[in-house]
Amino acid sequence: RKEVEQDPGPFNVPEGATVAFNCTYSNSASQSFFWYRQDCRKEPKLLMSVYSSGNEDGRFTAQLNRASQYISLLIRDSKLSDSATYLCVVNPYNFNKFYFGSGTKLNVKP
Amino acid sequence: DTEVTQTPKHLVMGMTNKKSLKCEQHMGHRAMYWYKQKAKKPPELMFVYSYEKLSINESVPSRFSPECPNSSLLNLHLHALQPEDSALYLCASSQPDRPNYEQYFGPGTRLTVT
Numbered sequence: 001r002k003e004v005e006q007d008p009g010p011f012n013v014p015e016g017a018t019v020a021f022n023c024t025y026s027n028s029a030s031q032s033f034f035w036y037r038q039d040c041r042k043e044p045k046l047l048m049s050v051y052s053s054g055n056e057d058g059r060f061t062a063q064l065n066r067a068s069q070y071i072s073l074l075i076r077d078s079k080l081s082d083s084a085t086y087l088c089v090v091n092p093y094n095f096n097k098f099y100f101g102s103g104t105k106l107n108v109k110p
Numbered sequence: 111d112t113e114v115t116q117t118p119k120h121l122v123m124g125m126t127n128k129k130s131l132k133c134e135q136h137m138g139h140r141a142m143y144w145y146k147q148k149a150k151k152p153p154e155l156m157f158v159y160s161y162e163k164l165s166i167n168e169s170v171p172s173r174f175s176p177e178c179p180n181s182s183l184l185n186l187h188l189h190a191l192q193p194e195d196s197a198l199y200l201c202a203s204s205q206p207d208r209p210n211y212e213q214y215f216g217p218g219t220r221l222t223v224t
């Protein structure tokens with residue numbers, strides 16, 4: 001079983017739509033969770049860390065459900081510039097190793 | 111400053127060449143990473159250095175040889191590579207053993223092996 005699993009998409013949505021991605025992780029002891037964004041042929045960039053209480057940054061909301069072992073990312077009012085691949089990353093922190101999901105591709109269309 | 115730098119940006123090498131990739135960070139991070147990324151795939155971990163010591167080698171072929179000369183620098187020495195080694199090579203840094211501490215990536219070196 002993979003450490004981290006994501007729906008690869010693609011998610012094709014119109015501008016202004018709300019879109020949600022989920023990601024499940026297998027290690028119940030995992031402590032740190034992140035969403036990264038990666039544009040084509042660029043490096044992954046940290047979008048947001050995911051905290052137990054959930055957190056919001058502008059149009060982006062991240063939530064953690066420890067009981068079901070998943071994290072989610074909600075994007076409201078999608079912009080064309082949100083088109084990218086979104087990577088779910090989990091770190092059990094006692095191993096200095098980050099586990100990546102396969103990435104979910106988002107295409108926002110005019 | 112959350113910058114990780116990598117040189118060169120692009121590299122074309124023959125299968126008999128020896129070359130090196132370089133990575134530098136000045137965030138005081140004590141964990142540094144090499145990843146390999148193929149198109150439409152997530153980054154694949156190769157090596158982790160923690161406090162300048164190699165702590166993880168993900169069974170990488172010996173034609174890839176990492177080196178961490180000091181806490182700010184990370185090198186990846188390449189020798190006798192194969193065409194299938196062509197990929198984007200990403201360096202990253204973080205703080206070891208700290209929960210909720212994110213990882214920062216450099217822009218990568220796009221390697222083509224001919």
